[in-house]
Amino acid sequence: MSLARSLKDGLQFHAQVIKSGFTPTVFTSNQLIHLYSKNGLIREAYRLFDEMPERNVYSWNTVINAYIKAQNLSNAQNLFDAVPEKDSVTYNSLISGYANRDGFEDRAVRLFLQMQNDCDGVRRDEFTLTTMLNLTAKLSALSWGQQLHSFMLKTANDLSGFAVSSLIDMYSKSGSFPDAWTVFERGSSSAVDLVSKNAMVAACCREGKLDLAQNLFWSKHQMNDSVSWNTMIAGFAQNGQEEKAIEMFKCMAVEGFSWNEHSFASVLSAFSSLKALKMGKEIHSWVVKKGIDSNPFISSGIVDLYSKCGNMNYAEFVYLKMKVENSFAVTSMIVGYAAEGNMAEARRLFDSLADKNSVVWTAMISGYVKTQQSDDAFELFRQFMERDARDYDALLFINLLGACTTQAIVDPGKQIHAYIMKVGIEIDEKVVTAVVDMYCKCGSIGYAERIFQNLASRDLILHNVMIAGYAHHGYEYEALQLFEEMVKRGLQPDAVTFVAILSACRHSGLVEVGENYFSSMTEDYSILPERDHYACMIDLYGRANQLEKATVFMDKIPMELDAIILGTFINACKMNRNVKLANDAEEKLLKIEGDNGARYVQLAGAYASEGRWDEMGRIMKKMRGKELRKHTGCSWLQVGNRRHTFISNDRSHSETEAVHAMLDCLIQELVASIHDEEELSQ
DNA sequence: GAAAATCCGT
Secondary structure (H helix, E strand, O other): OOOOOOHHHHHHHHHHHHHHOOOOOHHHHHHHHHHHHHOOOHHHHHHHHHHOOOOOHHHHHHHHHHHHHOOOHHHHHHHHHHOOOOOHHHHHHHHHHHHOOOOOHHHHHHHHHHHHHOOOOOOOOHHHHHHHHHHHHHOOOHHHHHHHHHHHHHOOOOOOHHHHHHHHHHHHHOOOHHHHHHHHHHHOOOOOOHHHHHHHHHHHHHOOOHHHHHHHHHOOHHHOOHHHHHHHHHHHHHOOOHHHHHHHHHHHHHOOOOOOHHHHHHHHHHHHHOOOHHHHHHHHHHHHHHOOOOOHHHHHHHHHHHHHOOOHHHHHHHHHHOOOOOHHHHHHHHHHHHHOOOHHHHHHHHHHOOOOOHHHHHHHHHHHHHOOOHHHHHHHHHHHHHOOOOOOOHHHHHHHHHHHHHHOOHHHHHHHHHHHHHOOOOOOHHHHHHHHHHHHHOOOHHHHHHHHHHOOOOOHHHHHHHHHHHHHOOOHHHHHHHHHHHHHOOOOOOHHHHHHHHHHHHHOOOHHHHHHHHHHHHHHHOOOOOHHHHHHHHHHHHHOOOHHHHHHHHHOOOOOOOHHHHHHHHHHHHHOOOHHHHHHHHHHHHHHOOOOHHHHHHHHHHHHHHOOHHHHHHHHHHHOOOOOOOOOOOEEEEEOOEEEEEOOOOOOOOOHHHHHHHHHHHHHHHHHHHHHHHHHHO
16 A cells, blocks of 8 residues: 555545455554645544544544644544543644644643643653743743743753754743843754754844844854745844845845745835835735735735825725734724824724724724824723723823823823723833823822832933923922933933923023033033024023023024024014014014914914014914914813813803803903902002 | 644734
């Protein structure tokens, strides 16, 4: 009897066996079961197994693996339970099945614990250990990984390529890069194993150490395979070096390696980041031709490309062709719709998802934040807090806190802060900074200060936020003191720090102090002043009634005067009631920003303050016909959970009549009391 | 003589 190599041979062979009435040997049947399983013919594989008059442990293992391959873990488990004599392969197969299935990881662990204690007394071998390492890497369970590692050392199972590469991967994915490196160094003391090298290159990329990754990649580069290339392409793409990723992608083909799903997925993400629609489209057509456009990584990559390029029609078209729900593609589209302000479409997609991960929630809520629909953002966040799952995206909190900050509403900010503490999220530096910033900008400088002072480590950005917070609240002394402390601790201030410091000075009229810091900035810290610093200085002089100094200062600014600087200067003129200088600056400003309605309003305001109604009328006339899309300034009141916003002459509130009746009442009382006082003084 | 494990893509 000959060995069946292809499926066709196998089927022919099987038919002959049945016709001839022979009973194949157990060995031959096992081979056939494996062949059927490899070709996805699970029913045929099982029938053959079922009809075997006698079976050995190979038969059981093969058919169990057939079910695992077909994703049918319950049948695999039933067969596992029925195996008369299990060996390590029986255990390893099912452990691997559970380890790779989301939500069933605990069963893998239980089987691992049971295998050596069970009546079967099956020994854990290298297969068991590498599978378990894979699982702990997936769960980022460093302490389990370490225990497995020491077990491997004890049983001398730590030296093969399988062991070394799994260990590198485990340490890297558990956030312990130095240990990964140690394992790699020790493992490659004799001969370098390619898979281990690839795992180490990937670990370097994960860590952002791209130079190290490249050195490794090019050392012994004769042995590189397509995985090595894909690793580098992905590494560049994930670390913001899209051009290099594309270069490697091209180079890979030149070197004779063919592109696969991994290569396409990575280069697609590079093109998306660059919004390179044309090149992206080429990849699109290429993958369609190759027939791999149904791969979920590829198809969602294409959806992401079109979404990032603002082509939502194409994105929808590609998404509709996908047969299964894909939260990654939906996230891309939500972000895409949010970017064009179409939150209704974004919400439709969000609601269409049966299974929402934290990234989708973050995208949707952040979309509301970005389109300034903060009521919707907070409402959705309330629903987010009520769900059972406990996974988070730090970006969600940063964006929501940002919404509180721009609206200066502290209560929702406090709720977010409380929620962060309640669920015990590992406090990310960026999140803490956002919390401090929120309290600063919402007027709760005391809270901000307390959090700031209790932090063990404080970086530059946090200091900048706190100094700016003090400055905005008129605590110039605290701002300057914190600056000095920061410098004493060895933190180098940056351009942002000086904006905050100069702001502190201008708010309290500390002209000389401000001048000193301004020159110290360049002389002591080699930071070139930017637009904001110049504007700060002009404002500083303006507020201190030193318009002449402002004018002299402005003449020395070595960059082109832009709207911010001129606007600030006009404000300074306004404060010093100097219409002549304002006029000159106005001409310059209108040349730069003739279309910006806000500037006209600012100018008109400057003249109105002077009582120059004719001038104001002139400006208003110039304004007419231009598109004036100034954001309307509004006032708001928080009553209970609702915030009520008002603009001037606003009668849209549902209780506007009652509000105005009350207002009339108050005005009358005010007028009456003024009359009383006048009568008294006479 | 046969069965199980490692690295790369949202």
